[in-house]
Amino acid sequence: MRMIDIIDQKRNGKELSEEQIQFFVDGVSDGSIPDYQISSLLMAIYFQDMTDQERATLTMKMMESGHHLDLSKIPGIKVDKHSTGGVGDKVSLPLAAIVAALDIPVPMISGRGLGHTGGTLDKLEAIPGYQVEISEEEFIDQVAQEKLAIIGATGNIAPADKKIYALRDVTDTVDSIPLIASSIMSKKIASGADALVIDVKTGSGAFMKTLEDSTRLAQALVDIGKGVGLKCQAVISDMNQPLGNKIGNSLEIEESIDILKDKGPKDLRELILTLGSYMVVMSGKTEDVNEAKVMLEEAISSGKALERFKAMIKAQGGDERVVDDYSIMPQAKYQIELPAEKSGVLAKLTADEIGIASMLLGGGRQQADDKLDYSVGIELHKKIGDPVEAGESLMTIYSNRQDISDIEKLIRENIEIAPAATAPNMIYKIIE
16 A cells, blocks of 8 residues: 555545555554655645545544543543634633532643644643643543643554644644544543533634534534544634633633633633533533533632642642742733724724734744743733724733734734624534
8 A cells, every 4th residue: 555545545535445544544653654745645635525434434543543541540420621722712721620620520631732723731831840741640640639630642642643733733734624523533532531522613713714614523523422432512612803811821821710710701701611511511410501500600709610720730740829920920021002093893803813913922833843932922902892992902912022013013904993893602503
């Protein structure tokens, strides 16, 4: 079997066999297929798509390329959450702690940033000392004891996906339904959780720009999960503007902790409570979503969720003092205000371009091996639908360079102040 024939077959829109997909995944895993041929097949898949059978096969072969975690030592129904990624999306951090505060085990294996989107692991590494790479035994023990751990995929969990994931980021093949679905589900199935809630983003800052494409992806993910006996549900949420008010690694840790302190922006809180309520129902704690929401709100107001987050930081080597002192994290040298040029209502705040602005400041990666500046980012003072006065600050830009004229130009090209505008809905659909 030759890789060039597999590329040719998919490039011409033909279905790949189980044997061909196995050959590809094996070659990615053992390094026998060069990056340029892997990238070529990824591009062919991007343009030609995959059948349901191909998607399922690719998912399972990538999962089988490594070790399947056995979480049976952890009592209870293990519930996980995944997001398809967005700008300002720090949901996993407070959400996991809030759900774990209800004594529901949350074994979370997360990823790094892709393009204009931030990664959960990148945010956590803004906390001095936090270790995202721990052994499987330590991971299992921590979830059993603290009900919570957030780590990166070990070398043994879907190793084929680790290589493909990095190449997708630098070959502009991120927003492909079969590649997204197989990547997410191979890791989630291998991570051993019993139930999974998936936050599928839709809009300008999402990989899926339209509600139709987001629905297709959500259904693909749920179908794969249910096909292997995983309790699975998807929520389609808005990403036409950044989520919350803060974008950037240290800044997003700050906002996550604010949520756990019963503060923080309403849109972020709404999404967290929606996703969390389904996680609680899937755990068997209650059958009623509204009751689950009340339980989550009590976990926040009582301080139990904040304590759970603090315990996780300490268990993974991080400086738990960050909960009370944000200055422990890297801080930007300059804070530059961006004033409104006229009065009206904020009508546009293009999420992906705001994310790119943060990336260009150093908060994200343009190439897989780029080093991050954890201190930089953007804090929004206005969201779509908010009234604005001329001269009023729309946002604060956190930068380590004083001249940010390129960033200001990019942002101004992607905001609009109009006579009237309506804030978008946060939740669009639930895929059962």
